[in-house]
Amino acid sequence: MNNPTILNTSYSIPNLIAHLDADAFFASVLQRKHPALRGKPLLATGMGGGVVIAASYEAKSRGVQTGMTLREARRLCPDALSMPSDFAETLRASRQIEAIILRHCPIIEQYSIDEWFLDLTALVDGVPHDPLQWARLLQATIRRSADMSVSIGIAPSKLLAKMASEEQKPAGVTVIISSTPRPPPPPFDFTQGKREEGVLTIEHFLRHRKAADIPGIGPARQVHAQAHRWKTAWDIAQADPHSIRRLFGRPGLDLQRELSGDCVDVVHHETAPPKSISRCRSFAPMQHSALSQAALLQHLLFCVLKMRTHGLQCRGVSVWIRDGRYRHHALRVRLPRPMDTEEMLLPYARTLLERLQKRTVSSTQIGIALTEIRPQAAVQFSLFTPPQKIMEDERLQSSLDELRKRFGREVIMRGGMLPVHRKRERPWEMSMIED
Numbered sequence: 538m539n540n541p542t543i544l545n546t547s548y549s550i551p552n553l554i555a556h557l558d559a560d561a562f563f564a565s566v567l568q569r570k571h572p573a574l575r576g577k578p579l580l581a582t583g584m585g586g587g588v589v590i591a592a593s594y595e596a597k598s599r600g601v602q603t604g605m606t607l608r609e610a611r612r613l614c615p616d617a618l619s620m621p622s623d624f625a626e627t628l629r630a631s632r633q634i635e636a637i638i639l640r641h642c643p644i645i646e647q648y649s650i651d652e653w654f655l656d657l658t659a660l661v662d663g664v665p666h667d668p669l670q671w672a673r674l675l676q677a678t679i680r681r682s683a684d685m686s687v688s689i690g691i692a693p694s695k696l697l698a699k700m701a702s703e704e705q706k707p708a709g710v711t712v713i714i715s716s717t718p719r720p721p722p723p724p725f726d727f728t729q730g731k732r733e734e735g736v737l738t739i740e741h742f743l744r745h746r747k748a749a750d751i752p753g754i755g756p757a758r759q760v761h762a763q764a765h766r767w768k769t770a771w772d773i774a775q776a777d778p779h780s781i782r783r784l785f786g787r788p789g790l791d792l793q794r795e796l797s798g799d800c801v802d803v804v805h806h807e808t809a810p811p812k813s814i815s816r817c818r819s820f821a822p823m824q825h826s827a828l829s830q831a832a833l834l835q836h837l838l839f840c841v842l843k844m845r846t847h848g849l850q851c852r853g854v855s856v857w858i859r860d861g862r863y864r865h866h867a868l869r870v871r872l873p874r875p876m877d878t879e880e881m882l883l884p885y886a887r888t889l890l891e892r893l894q895k896r897t898v899s900s901t902q903i904g905i906a907l908t909e910i911r912p913q914a915a916v917q918f919s920l921f922t923p924p925q926k927i928m929e930d931e932r933l934q935s936s937l938d939e940l941r942k943r944f945g946r947e948v949i950m951r952g953g954m955l956p957v958h959r960k961r962e963r964p965w966e967m968s969m970i971e972d
Contacts, residue, residue, distance in 0.1 A: 560707035562651035563591035696795035817904025850877035852909035859902035
């Protein structure tokens with residue numbers, strides 16, 4: 538790791554947010570559980586084993602990237618070991634890291650299973666006098682207590698903090714401040730290796746980042762950025778706001794403000810209801826069959842149980858499949874009224890899947906999302922469904938919820954789910970590991 542470039546750590550910032558990101562999380566969890574895997578190129582696969590959801594840095598150094606198919610990853614790194622991700626152990630590690638963070642900062646927001654935002658203005662002693670040193674101490678505590686490596690970015694806004702945490706992976710720390718006396722940065726060669734770690738101004742940091750490095754700048758926005766010759770993140774931060782709004786809408790203006798260090802989105806400590814609940818599974822390419830329907834049923838069971846556990850209901854359903862060429866196809870329907878039972882949602886989900894399967898021959902992933910989530914309200918009756926039927930569905934679902942909470946999700950299952958449980962995955966092949 539490069540020696541840090543310390544500018545002036547005696548500064549005061551009204552808003553200071555940290556973004557903590559666990560390094561190669563799913564792969565690191567496997568290495569923690571199986572110490573013999575440390576230091577070896579490792580591919581952590583998702584459910585079904587066809588896609589890499591995390592790669593150790595030994596594999597990343599060979600060009601392997603998250604989202605690659607296992608076949609593509611093996612072309613780049615033939616000697617890599619592959620293992621299915623251990624989701625139970627992953628959840629355990631996530632909770633351990635969060636517990637440590639909470640001991641250091643009272644206001645945090647979990648962004649994903651391996652990412653957290655921290656409001657450093659909420660610290661008992663106020664904003665750290667030396668944020669760089671504070672972050673390194675937190676890193677060391679997590680390494681010692683949870684045996685996990687994390688990278689940390691600190692900045693006045695969430696967007697900048699998230700971008701900063703990506704700069705020195707693994708186990709890096711980058712702090713971004715609004716301004717400090719410093720000569721203008723020279724033109725940056727994007728082909729060079731690791732960027733400097735330490736305390737940087739917003740301008741210096743953004744001038745050294747491509748526009749595509751900004752989270753939320755997808756392919757469509759990249760086209761607009763290129764058309765306006767916005768090559769760096771600094772170009773977008775300094776662009777005419779009217780042009781940004783015309784091209785990207787209101788979210789584009791919020792993004793621009795966050796790039797400038799304006800904290801548009803604060804750290805939300807209280808957990809708000811999720812906007813959607815989803816689940817998917819990846820697998821080797823297969824022809825459409827009863828197994829596809831069974832996978833969809835299993836996902837729906839999981840999502841409905843989670844939704845009802847939190848006292849929620851949905852107004853929309855989305856189903857997607859990924860075909861044999863790894864292209865995604867999705868359809869969505871808005872429900873006539875809020876729903877929260879399997880019996881109500883199943884016909885819509887099945888119809889969407891059947892329509893999608895007519896477009897493709899095979900699939901490598903099936904997923905479902907319950908959208909437009911809202912707090913559960915009184916049962917609403919429909920002009921097209923007898924009230925007795927609605928109440929029967931609710932009583933049935935309540936009984937299923939109780940049994941599944943007590944004895945596990947699969948204590949009772951629909952007949953259509955049997956193909957998933959009859960099918961036994963082949964043992965995952967992995968090169969021999971020396972204990």
